[in-house]
Each structure stands twice: as structure tokens, then as C-alpha cells.
Amino acid sequence: MKKLLVCLLSLGVCSLGALAGVTPAVAQQWPNRPIRFIVPWGAGGITDTISRMYNERVSAILGQTIVHEYRPGAAGRIGMGELGRATPDGYTIGMANAGQLTIHPNLYARLPYDADTSFVILGMMGMSPMALAVPVQSPVRSVADLRALSQRRSLNFGTAGIAGPHHLAAELLRKTGVAGVPIHYRGGGGEIMAAMLNGALDANFDTVYQQNIFQQDGRYRILAVTSRERMPQLPDVPTFAELGNPEINLETFYAAAAPSGVPAPIIARLAAAYAEAARSPEIVSWLQEMALTNVHLTPPELATYIRDWRERWRLVIEEQNIRVQ
């Protein structure tokens, strides 16, 4: 009995010692086991694909496996909440998007995370500008034509859900005198395309990649893009800035994030790994194929970027009185 007690005590002392020395040692040894990467969406689709493209490289850089975990639901808020609550030891990281960080805080009083304080954004994986398109059978050739049409009759805009980027882009457009009623399609791009072609919808915003697929096969005509510069895939399509509406510039984004509280040296290594992957030639050419752009910003710069966007969306959402609750 005594022996057992001594054993337990010495074990306790040992583990206390281990705990005391934990912080520097862990940061040095990190990563010595697989890292979890939470994708707040279902498997398949662009969020899954872009995560896998990056993490294959990041995993090689860090010399450790990265395991993807899908936590879909509530437009990414469930997975985001899970990431915010995860132990900040650098072994759980994940994806963050424009919706959860810049739009939802303006819509929902209660979120399972704090968009300002719960996360450190490690790096931007890709940004997706949007394009305004009309069905190919439409007589509309330009944004000016669309404005003229909207003065004659009430237009229908297809969106993939209320207060999503498709919808907010349409609301921004309203400020330039092109007014339309948003019609929401849970199924997104494909359902909207069917409705565009059978004449139910007059126009829609979607990612440049998606719109370009439908333009190439002769279904859509793209009128303008929301990127800062013209897209290399669409050299003839003007940006809204060129058309005199510089306020219509927007992009959704895919970023890598960690819960706040992860030791700074680990954050630095993760941020460096994502930055290195973002500059690799395979990623650069793949992003271009997918009509995605990217900026190379440090974690503090990214925090500012996200705060600015959140403020911008707050103004749009308040001005247009968009409510979900």
C-alpha cells in the first residue's frame, strides 16, 4: 500500500514537472502528431477542394499529416464554433469564410463564436470575385441596359440564399439604380441557371468561375465583374469600377484560421507554411484555373481586412434593412 502511494506520488511529481516545462518544449516539438483541419462545410465542392489542395502542401512543409474533418451546417457557423472552442495547442485549425466572419455577425445576435476575438487568421487561401450575368437570350448587353430595363419593369435576381454574398452583391447593385427582387435558391448555381434559362430570372451574381462555365457553353452573358482588376479569364469584361461604380467591389474568401490562444511560435510556423503553399506554382496556377485571386497578408493585416469588411457589410445590411430574425 505504501509502495503504491510512493509510486503514485512520484508519478504525480513527474507529471507536474512535465507540465511546468510544457510551453517552450511543446512549441519546439510541434507538430508531433496529426493536425485536425475543420472544414465548416460538407465534403465535395470548392471548400473541400481548396482545403485539400493547400493542406497537401502544408502537410509536406510541416512534416505532419493533416486530417480533414467536415462539420457542415448553419452556413458554416457550426464548424466555426467548434474551431473557436478547440484547445489552442496548434493541433486543431480550420477554414474560415467571409460569411461567418464578416456577414453573420451583422445578422445574428447570438453566434457560437466571437468573430473578433475567437480566431487568428493564418493566411488567405483564395478569394472569389463575383460576376453579374444575364441569360444569353436576354436583350441586355451591358449594366446600363440592365438599369434601363429595371426602370421599365421589376426585375428578378437569383441568389443562393438570403444575406449570402450573391444576395448582398445584388443589394449593392440596387444602390446604382438597378433594382430587383431577390429570389432565393437553396440549391445555388444549377437551380439558378435553370431559372435563368426558362425566363424566370433576369440576372444573377455568382462566382466568376461558375458564371464563366455557363458563359462558355453559351447560356449566360457576363456583364461585369466585382474584382479590382479585370479577370484574366474574362479580358473583355469590365469591372464595376471601370463602369463608374467603384463601390461594387467584393469577393468572398477562403482562409485558414486557428483558435486564438495558440502559442505565437506555432502561429508563426503555420502562417509561414500557408504563405509558402500559397506561393507554390501549382497552387498559383490552380487558383487561376478556378478563377480565384489571392492576396498575401500577415495575420494582423488579415484581422484588419476582416474588420473592414464586416463594417462594410454592416452598412449595406442596415441600409437595405435585411433581417433574418
Add this chain to the structure above:
Amino acid sequence: MELLNHLALGFSTALSMQNLLYAFIGCLLGTLIGVLPGLGPVATMSMLLPATFTLQPTAALIMLAGIYYGAQYGGSTTAILVKLPGESSSVVTVLDGHEMARRGRAGIALTTAAVGSFFAGTVGTLVIAAFALPLASVALSFGPPEYFALMVVGLIGSIVLASGSVLKAIAMVVLGLSLGLVGTDTQSGVERFTFDTEELVDGLNFVAVTMGVFGLAEIIANLEKHGSVGSEITRVSTLFPTREDWRRMWPAILRGTGIGTVLGIFPGGGPVISSLTSYLVERRVSKNPEEFGKGAIEGVAGPESANNAAAQISFIPMLTLGIPSNIVMAMMAGAMMMHSIQPGPQVMTRNPELFWGLIASMWIGNVMLLVLNLPLVGIWVRFLTIPYRFLYPAIIVFCCIGVYSVNNTVFDIFQAAFWGVVGYGFLKLKLEPAPMLLGLILGPMMEENFRRALVLSRGDFGIFVSTPVACTFLVLAAILLVVLASPALRKKREVAFREEDPA
């Protein structure tokens, strides 16, 4: 002639040793996960997706497709043997398939499902090869009023389909519709009946509800009757259908295939709606409707052919338009994107060997599945002889894994447990859960299209009768209602179901 050239190209691609091997691996994996209750193709495909990184894109897609239709085959096995629909599209297979098993005809039911699926798969492949483009344009022409009218037909149909009291069936459909209201409203974004629970924002988890009311409830009910479970279903007479069985099953397979082919091109629940419609049709045309719900072979042959044809046809929107019609198709599109292939119409012209190879491999996969499954029937049937005290904990574990793997959340397991208890209550009250599940699937789609149609028409209800297709569906729905209410049919129903329900 062009078609023959294309098919020749396809077969020469698909018959290469490497592609045959991947087709086989896919089919085998698919069958296995289909047999394990709950563990669906989505979880399996997402685990295997990284492995396909290093493969040729054609081989990768062939393997992933094999998993998908393999699971469709396997899903019916659990539906028949343990009354647990492996896939939502096997829900109606449970009704007669499991009854056949209870009467010692499990082997025949499994063979029927395999033969029906094979035939439907073959037709589906041919249809994709020959008519993919024109069919895709039909799907495009459906707008909100057409979808709404189609859903109305589906819901009224599900009442006709239900056995027993009409009143109870209507009550269950309405219950399903109300449950479908849980979650975010698409047009306004308002969250309804979520009780501030993020997990309910996207509505109830359909798989959890299905597993609960069918799987778990059945287990509770079985455990109630000591000892007697299992013994009544171990009398396995023959594995192979008799001449009489063949005669009855062929017309059902033909009709089921036709229904699945037509309804499969529509996004959202193609296979589910097809199998339910097929069941409804079989019962209506049958000379012995009283046998339905008690082990009618048509009730297995028709729906199983229909869901397989629809599953195959659901490749059309993805391959020709780049629109995935369900999660599995979204994963296939994702696999293409990783290999820098844009899913869409250009696939057919830019990567013809991939497009036609995939189509040819579907048929080869169906042959493999038939060859794989017929000998397995004998083995699966032995499952019935496993003492229930060993079987049920295993079923519960697999149910939990399957439910968890849909959204990777423990909340859904609690949901399934809750619905298990509710389902037990349904059994006690002799309420049929199938109409409720249909209400739960179709309700949200119907509401979405109803609201959307009215927003488009700025509130004018005339939009619902503005197109011939919508009118036709609504007239069909009205006829179904009249049939349902007619005294002659009510009498026939009462006679048909009296023996079953002596209480």
C-alpha cells in the same frame, strides 16, 4: 453510328486492366458499406477522395461511381433483412421486402432486388449514352410551379400508398410536413422551431429520423417479445425465384425502370420519389393489392428498379450541365475539379475518353454487382440465423456510426434516439412512418417552390396553372384525391387491410 463509336471508345477505356480493377474495388466497397446500416456512400467517398489524387482521373471517377451504385445495391439488403433502409431510397423496399424475409423468402427478395437493379442499371446506362443532352433540357424546363405540382402529386400519392386507415395516413403526412418546417426558411432566412440550437438550423436530419423510426423502433419492439424473434424468419426455403415469381416480377421491373428513368433527372430526391411512385403504381395495377405490405414481390421489384434507374440517371445533370443533383454528385464534381477538369458540357468534348469510359464502366459495374451479389445472397440470408441478442447491438452501433457520419455531430445520434422512441410509439399506435418521411422530404421542397413561385408572380396564384405541365400534375393530384375519397376504393382498402390488422 456515332453512338456506337462513342460506346466503343468508352468500353476500350473502361475495359483496361487498371480501370476494371478500380471499378471492382469501388463496387465491392460500395456493396459492403451499403450493407452496413447507415454508413453511406458520402462518408466512404470523402475518406477515399485523397487516395484518388494520385490516380488517373478516369480511374478515380470510375471507382467513386462504383461506390455510389454499389451502395444502392447494398442498401436494399439491410432493408430486406433487418428492416433498416440503408439509403433513403430503400424506404419502401422495407414494406414488402422485409415481409418476404419474415415469410422465409429473403433469398428471393434479395435476388429480385439484384436482378431488378441490374436491369434498371443497364437501361439507365443506355439512356445516359443516347439521350443525356435532351433529357437534361427537360430538367431545365421545370420551374417552381411545375415542381410544386409534382410535390403535391407525391404527397397525395403517399397517402394512397399508405396501408391502413386513410385518416392516419393523412395525419402522418401532415406531421411530416410540420416537421419539415423546422429550420431556416429559404425566402426570409428566419429560423423556425430551432430553439436556439445551431444543429437544427438546417432542419431535422433525415437520416437520423429514418434510422430512428425504422431501425431503432424496430429493435425496441423486437426486444419486447422475448425469444420468439428470429425464429419466425429463419425458415429460408429457397434462394431463387420460382417461375411464378419471375412472371410477376418482370412487368414490375419494366415499370419501375421507366418511372426511375423519367423522374431521375429531377434534382432533389430523384431516387426516393421514383421508388415511392413505383410502389404506388405497382399496388394500383396489381390484381392482388391485398398482398402489398405482406410480402408482394412486385413491391420489391418495382421500387428497387426505380431507385437504381434514377440513381444512374442522376449522373446526367452533373455530366452534361455540371450541376450536381445530390451530395454524391457534388463529390464526383469535386474529384473532377481536383484533377483540373471542369464538370460541365465541355467534359464530353474535351475528355471524351473520361466521359464515355465512365458511362461504359457503369454498365460493367452493374454486371460486376450482379455477379458479386447473387452468390452473396446465400451468405446475407444466413445473417437471419444470427441470434438476435448478438445482432441488435451491432445494428445499433452501425446506426450510430452512420447517423454520426452524415454531419459528424453527436447531436444527430441523440436525434435518432429520440425518433427511435417516437417510432416505437408509432408501432404501438399502428401509424405508418413512410408517409411522414415523405412529408419530411417533400414538404420543404414544396414550400420552397410554392413561395418562390409566388415571389416570381408577385403574389398571383394564377402562376400555378400557367403552364401545361403544372396543370397536368395538378389534375393528376385531383384525380388521386377523388380516387382516395371514392367509396368503392375505401371498401376495397378496408377488406385488403382487415386481415392484417385484427385489433
